[in-house]
Amino acid sequence: xxxxxxxxxxxxxxxxxxxxxxxxxxxxxxxxxxxxxxxxxxxxxxxxxxxxxxxxxxxxxxxxxxxxxxxxxxxxxxxxxxxxx
Amino acid sequence: xxxxxxxxxxxxxxxxxxxxxxxxxxxxxxxxxxxxxxxxxxxxxxxxxxxxxxxxxxxxxxxxxxxxxxxxxxxxxxxxxxxxxxxxxxxxxxxxxxxxxxxxxxxxxxxxxxxxxxxxxxxxxxxxxxxxxxxxxxxxxxxxxxxxxxxxxxxxxxxxxxxxxxxxxxxxxxxxxxxxxxxxxxxxxxxxxxxxxxxxxxxxxxxxxxxxxxxxxxxxxxxxxxxxxxxxx
Numbered sequence: 001x002x003x004x005x006x007x008x009x010x011x012x013x014x015x016x017x018x019x020x021x022x023x024x025x026x027x028x029x030x031x032x033x034x035x036x037x038x039x040x041x042x043x044x045x046x047x048x049x050x051x052x053x054x055x056x057x058x059x060x061x062x063x064x065x066x067x068x069x070x071x072x073x074x075x076x077x078x079x080x081x082x083x084x085x
Numbered sequence: 086x087x088x089x090x091x092x093x094x095x096x097x098x099x100x101x102x103x104x105x106x107x108x109x110x111x112x113x114x115x116x117x118x119x120x121x122x123x124x125x126x127x128x129x130x131x132x133x134x135x136x137x138x139x140x141x142x143x144x145x146x147x148x149x150x151x152x153x154x155x156x157x158x159x160x161x162x163x164x165x166x167x168x169x170x171x172x173x174x175x176x177x178x179x180x181x182x183x184x185x186x187x188x189x190x191x192x193x194x195x196x197x198x199x200x201x202x203x204x205x206x207x208x209x210x211x212x213x214x215x216x217x218x219x220x221x222x223x224x225x226x227x228x229x230x231x232x233x234x235x236x237x238x239x240x241x242x243x244x245x246x247x248x249x250x251x252x253x254x255x256x257x258x259x260x261x262x263x264x265x266x267x268x269x270x271x272x273x274x275x276x277x278x279x280x281x282x283x284x285x286x287x288x289x290x291x292x293x294x295x296x297x298x299x300x301x302x303x304x305x306x307x308x309x310x311x312x313x314x315x316x317x318x
Contacts, residue, residue, distance in 0.1 A: 015234060018192055018194045019190065067143075068143065070144055072185075072234075072235065072236065073189055073234060
């Protein structure tokens, strides 16, 4: 069974995000006031072919934890593309 | 016998040739190792050079740490062998969990390429054993992602256990915010693992050995490790 996943990775909340800061500083120069908490991350999509939906999800979660993100600096959200949960 | 220093070339490494030249310039034997190799060809010490291994895809060092040669590096490190990660090599060591913390985008976002001064904070590593504590070394940096960060409790442990090896400082050896080129926590330019044999740093000692082409702040780092290794041969 092939399942589609999406992982979103961001720098942790406590860490300064220089890219987010640059965007935040640019917003008012374009006339948009009140923009704050800009965080820049990345999105990775992939499919996993496995026996069951649960085992596919386990592989996706392990991959998000050990390859797609670095727990020292980042946090991630894993979405099942079919249910977007 | 001449000390043998392995330099690992990953696809995307840039400073492997300079690292090998620096080893030879300082009197050692440079041993080239390809990332797909599974052993270090009996080298006594190993250098992970700067560059953009595997394009730095995903994160700096994230893919490189899975290279076959990294298994040999890990074994070498566990046996107590000297390991030096320079710039991208430092990032790889952090990703591999051989050093604490991580390196993120520079404060201010700009790629920084210039000479800096670093102060030697510990001589309890094979790469600073011939250096005076507090000595100031002039070395170049060239990186976009050199801001050292770690969890607050890790920073506390790094400081308490004396794991900081180099700190950005003024030419006089004073650690100031102005001297910090990338926003690194506590001005950390390089650090060691708990055992002391694994060291990572953002500055490039391999570009700073030949007085004909620049500063020579890298010399004592190579001198130290070559002496350390020679003493064991």
